[in-house]
Amino acid sequence: MPFIATNDVGTTRRRKLTPRQRLKVWETTGGVCVLCGRTIDAVRERWVVEHLRALELGGQDDFGNMGPAHDTCARDKTRDDHRRAAHAKRQKIQHLGAEAPKRQLPCGRNSPWKRTISGWIVAREVPRRAQEDRSG
Numbered sequence: 001m002p003f004i005a006t007n008d009v010g011t012t013r014r015r016k017l018t019p020r021q022r023l024k025v026w027e028t029t030g031g032v033c034v035l036c037g038r039t040i041d042a043v044r045e046r047w048v049v050e051h052l053r054a055l056e057l058g059g060q061d062d063f064g065n066m067g068p069a070h071d072t073c074a075r076d077k078t079r080d081d082h083r084r085a086a087h088a089k090r091q092k093i094q095h096l097g098a099e100a101p102k103r104q105l106p107c108g109r110n111s112p113w114k115r116t117i118s119g120w121i122v123a124r125e126v127p128r129r130a131q132e133d134r135s136g
């Protein structure tokens with residue numbers, strides 16, 4: 001099987017836009033919502049700068065990835081993006097084995113028992129200082 005280099009999809013940093021930059025985003029579509037395709041009445045409707053590909057899903061924070069959108073349309077998209085990002089994170093955690101083990105190892109360091117080199121399982125000797133902490 002050939003080695004396939006995967007590019008890691010992480011969260012891109014979000015910059016704050018100046019009013020002039022918001023105007024530039026508005027003019028890329030001429031005031032048409034990038035999500036529903038209807039014209040935004042900027043006087044009566046709230047609008048936001050939407051990232052077409054969400055930052056948390058690897059989208060870039062540049063003008064090619066931005067467009068104006070109705071506030072209500074953007075909220076629906078954001079909810080869906082969060083759902084997809086959470087799913088991607090769960091998949092990555094599972095794939096990398098990054099989840100903490102759910103049960104401790106038998107005869108592990110925190111167990112009251114230990115396995116000797118000869119194979120016997122014996123009670124772990126508690127260091128004297130730890131015994132004093134427990135009693136006192």
Ligand SMILES: [Zn+2]
Nearest residue numbers: 033036070073
């Ligand atoms: Zn819309």
